[in-house]
Amino acid sequence: MKGIQHISARIWLSLLIFAGFATLPLIAMATDDPFLLLIGTRILAYAIAAMALDLILGYGAMVSFGHAAYLGFGAYAVAILNSYGVTDLGLHILGAVALSAIFALLTGAISLRTSGVYFIMITLAFGQMAYFFFVSLSAYGGDDGTPLQARSTLFGSDALENDRVMFYTALALLIILFAGATRIVGSRFGRVLIGTRENPVRMEAIGLAPFRYQLTAFVISGCMTSVAGVILANQAEFVSPAFMSWHRSGELIVMVVLGGIGNLTGAIGGAVVALLLEDWLAVLTEHWRLLFGVFLILMVLYSPHGITGALERFKGGRK
Template sequence: MIGTATPAPARLSARLWLALLIFACFAALPVIAAVTDDPFLLLIGTRILAYAIAAMALDLILGYGAMVSFGHAAYLGFGAYAVAILNSVGVTDLVLHIAFAVTISAVFAAITGAISLRTRGVYFIMITLAFGQMAYFFFVSLSAFGGDDGTPLPARSTLFGSQALEDDRTLFYVALGLLIALFTLATRIVGSRFGRVLIGTRENPVRMEAIGLAPFRYQLTAFVISGCMTSIAGVILANQAEFVSPAFMNWHRSGELIVMVVLGGVGNLTGAIGGAVVALLLEDWLAVLTEHWRLLFGVFLIVMVLYSPHGITGALDRIARGRR
């Protein structure tokens, strides 16, 4: 985690500067794609942006609230199917797709959180996994939307009545804008009184109760916010792939989100974004080298956990301190 041994303002500054650098690199990607005449870069970039939102949303509860949700990919699926379901009834606007996805996710997260937060540890993990799998099998059973095979979208979402998102560059910049907006929101949440109570609950829930606070309400609220943010990533993924499938929401996908958070640095919103970038780039690069890329990725993850328990941002922090 960045700034483990430095004052809080310095840590915050380092994280914000790193986030700004990542956003600047993303903003330059369409220019690079145009210069290299490689439009595929935009599709990869949009996919990374979507997963960066999902990883950041998961870190909000995992890193700051110690809630290890193993069913968080369900909200990716809600976002994706919100696009497909509304498109099927003639509602094509992106804003309405996001609103529908957020509403469904808020209800599901409230129910899941209300039950799972009454437990701790492995029981919490298993209950969130069970809810995630129930959502997965529900959409597998929807034959109207292709069942297990999924269904292609007739077109991408419209943007205030226009077909602007059919242009990959516009979709990319919309995804980047959503990532920046949600990062700003998450940063404000973490830095607020709400965020401090959430962190305090992570450290010592008994003490929080002793001073008159109700950890359950704060944790449940954070859980719902995280699920809603993740569903927005699902809307982006559906538009990027122009296809929806229950595969968006199986438990393997939840595991991948946890890996991204751990790789970047738990309890570090910037690290979650960086972890998503590194994980997906490594996946693409290693898949080109060998069909056994998962083995190499596993070795890389083990080395990172052993030698940098605070992830990539923790390693960068140690390098920065070594230069002072």
């Protein structure tokens, strides 16, 4: 019963976060600050990526240190398809998902034969291989990247050129993917994945195949992350290999840890807090990373379950 109450509380918290996002364009209009929409769209993209990573990190104990590669696949799918005259957002997402699924299937099949630090290092190696491949892709700017000629089209129109439409499209994708991820976690598949995290030997003993479940989750997570890459490319109207560097993978892990591992709502909240802190601290000092590091250390020491864990503990204390 307590677990059900926690899940319900997290769903309500998610709805509150989504409602807060929905009001951002109104705030931007009232304050005459259109830059808020650009920041908000970027946060939505990283919220999708952090949530996708948490699906395997929090529920499957798979610490992928090359997950930013899928951000790059999503971003380059937009740039490459645009260069061939394919501009539809749906086709861009489909292309990103297809490319990510193939890469995740091949690399996951190899990486998941290891565990612990070996899994981390192999995913990092594959991520760097993808990074250097796009660095060498001179047709699309190589290390310097390439600007987009235009944003993706939506049902044949250039509606996404409007920052407000772009923002709400990103929000809709986040909500859809959150609903899907929540359904996965609550399904039999999700329970087996969690059981594999806790005791893979026991899962095998009762006749289940942990490898297949982990590989499927790995592919789903990579595909979800590529959608975030499509959003980032359209938001920035620029694509470069920097989207898929190992630093970016580390930032995604920080977002998940900050929000609370094994908590899809926490991953979204972690992305929001991490990116807002980055912007605010950067205004205060050029050494903002030092302050952010101190904040992260304090969170890990005093709230191991992240921000959502602290909120749940505070709510329990009030009772």
